[in-house]
Amino acid sequence: MSADAILAAGDCHLSTGGCGFPAPGAEIFFFDPVATYTIAGIEWHITKPMILLVISAILVIAFFVAIFRKAKVVPGTMQSVGEYGYFFIRDGVARDTIGRQGDRFVPLLFTFFFFVWLLNFMGVIPFAQLPVTSKFAIPVAFAAIVYLAWVPLGIKRQGLGSFLKSMTMPPDVPKAMYVLLIPIEILSNFIVRPFTHAVRLFANMFAGHMLIATFSIAAWYLFPTNLLSDPSATGFIGLGGSIAATIVTIAMTGFEMGIQILQAYVFTLLAAVYLNDSVNAH
Amino acid sequence: MSLLAEVTGSIGSVGYGLAAIGPGIGVGIIFGQGVQAIARQPEAYGVIRQNMILGFALTEALALIGFVAPFVFGVG
Numbered sequence: 001m002s003a004d005a006i007l008a009a010g011d012c013h014l015s016t017g018g019c020g021f022p023a024p025g026a027e028i029f030f031f032d033p034v035a036t037y038t039i040a041g042i043e044w045h046i047t048k049p050m051i052l053l054v055i056s057a058i059l060v061i062a063f064f065v066a067i068f069r070k071a072k073v074v075p076g077t078m079q080s081v082g083e084y085g086y087f088f089i090r091d092g093v094a095r096d097t098i099g100r101q102g103d104r105f106v107p108l109l110f111t112f113f114f115f116v117w118l119l120n121f122m123g124v125i126p127f128a129q130l131p132v133t134s135k136f137a138i139p140v141a142f143a144a145i146v147y148l149a150w151v152p153l154g155i156k157r158q159g160l161g162s163f164l165k166s167m168t169m170p171p172d173v174p175k176a177m178y179v180l181l182i183p184i185e186i187l188s189n190f191i192v193r194p195f196t197h198a199v200r201l202f203a204n205m206f207a208g209h210m211l212i213a214t215f216s217i218a219a220w221y222l223f224p225t226n227l228l229s230d231p232s233a234t235g236f237i238g239l240g241g242s243i244a245a246t247i248v249t250i251a252m253t254g255f256e257m258g259i260q261i262l263q264a265y266v267f268t269l270l271a272a273v274y275l276n277d278s279v280n281a282h
Numbered sequence: 283m284s285l286l287a288e289v290t291g292s293i294g295s296v297g298y299g300l301a302a303i304g305p306g307i308g309v310g311i312i313f314g315q316g317v318q319a320i321a322r323q324p325e326a327y328g329v330i331r332q333n334m335i336l337g338f339a340l341t342e343a344l345a346l347i348g349f350v351a352p353f354v355f356g357v358g
Contacts, residue, residue, distance in 0.1 A: 026353060096332055196343040203346035266339040273336065 015224035015235045022221065024213040029134060029206070049135045052128055056118045064114075089113055089268065097272040101279050105272065108149070112142065113268040116201065120260035123209055124253055131205040131260070136198070139267075143198035146271045151190075154278030166281045189277075197270055204263045208256045215252060219245035294352025301348020308341040 012019040033045035067082040075083055089110045094102035116133060123131030133139050154163040168185040169178060222242040224235035289296070316334035320327055 092328065092332070096329065196347070199346055199350060200339060200343055203349050207346075207349060262335070266335060269332065269336060270339060 012221060013225050014222050014238045015226055015230075015232065022217060024210060024217055028210075028213055029130075048130060049132050049138070052122050052130060052132045053119070053138065055128075056115065056122060056132065060111075060115050060118055085114065086110060093265075093268055093272050097269065098276045098279055102272070102276075105275055109268050109272055112146075112271055113264050116142065116267050117261055117264035120205055120264055121257070123205065123212075123260065124257055131209050133201050133263075134205040134209050136202045139198040139201040142201070142267070143194045146197065146274060147194040150274045150278045153275065157278055158281050162281065163278070167277065193274070197267070197274075200270075201263055201267050204259060208252075208259055212249060212252050212256060215245050215249040218242075219249060292352075297352060298348050301351070302345050305341050305345035305348075308344075309338055312337045312341060 012022055014021075031048040033047050034051065035046040037044045037046075064082060067079050071079060086106075090103065090106045093109055093113075094106045096102075098105060119132040119138065121131075122128045123134070154167070157163075158166065167189050168182050170181065170185070173181060219242050222238040222245060224238045224242075227235040227239060312334060316330055316337075319330045323330070
């Protein structure tokens with residue numbers, strides 16, 4: 001039984017007794033399917049994260065099409081916001097990291113930044129309240145796109161041999177050290193790198209959502225429903241704890257909004273750093 | 283052989299505590315040195331901040347792997 005279901009049942013409070021703290025677990029990230037289809041013998045489930053993913057994609061596309069379709073020389077308010085975001089990615093991420101050739105990758109990085117940000121931001125929008133990137137499959141798909149972009153690009157730009165050399169053999173190292181270094185570099189650049197790229201985004205959103213869920217359940221659990229009819233020390237302590245947990249929930253939500261934009265930025269920045277390894281040999 | 287001591291409950295949370303020590307120190311060093319660098323050379327703010335966040339992200343990965351490991355290896 002999920003924590004949601006226990007809370008929906010209603011009577012789980014510290015003051016009424018008979019019920020331990022319903023700590024949220026990984027089950028709060030799993031939803032019953034809204035619809036089920038069978039195509040080619042495989043069952044397809046449509047769940048809440050999928051719906052939010054589609055809504056986010058439509059919102060990002062609609063927002064930027066609406067802004068930039070009729071772009072004016074003197075930008076209006078919304079166009080200024082869009083242009084500020086564009087310059088932030090182009091100058092702050094693409095050009096600073098990749099250099100002059102970075103302009104080619106601005107569309108990819110721009111899309112990643114705003115799409116990932118909105119997917120993260122779904123965690124604080126009422127009724128959505130699920131950071132879509134806290135489902136591991138979605139960061140994995142994004143990291144796979146980046147991985148399948150920079151590895152073939154590096155082979156194409158530098159040739160297979162010199163690309164592998166630049167990725168696995170750091171210069172200015174004694175020859176004997178390569179016995180040790182090459183396996184480590186292969187492991188860290190080609191195997192661990194895409195994994196951590198996905199896990200970083202996923203785990204941050206997962207942990208943040210879990211934190212907010214824990215404190216909001218604590219606020220509900222500690223709230224003394226029978227304080228007026230049966231005043232007790234437990235009831236008053238619970239009331240204080242409930243108020244504190246509510247304040248912490250609000251503070252954590254604000255903190256989480258900062259983390260959401262930071263993680264979208266980090267994901268984009270790392271994508272740019274990986275692309276830089278393919279474009280500029282070192 | 284009789285048991286001298288036993289740990290019950292979520293050992294994954296203990297593991298996460300251990301996994302967070304190193305990255306905690308690392309992230310502290312990165313931001314401490316980053317703030318110092320910005321104070322010494324405010325005009326290089328953009329480059330310093332970018333590298334600071336990059337270093338933070340790479341260090342933090344260790345803590346996050348520690349966070350997901352209990353889910354991956356399945357605790358009872």
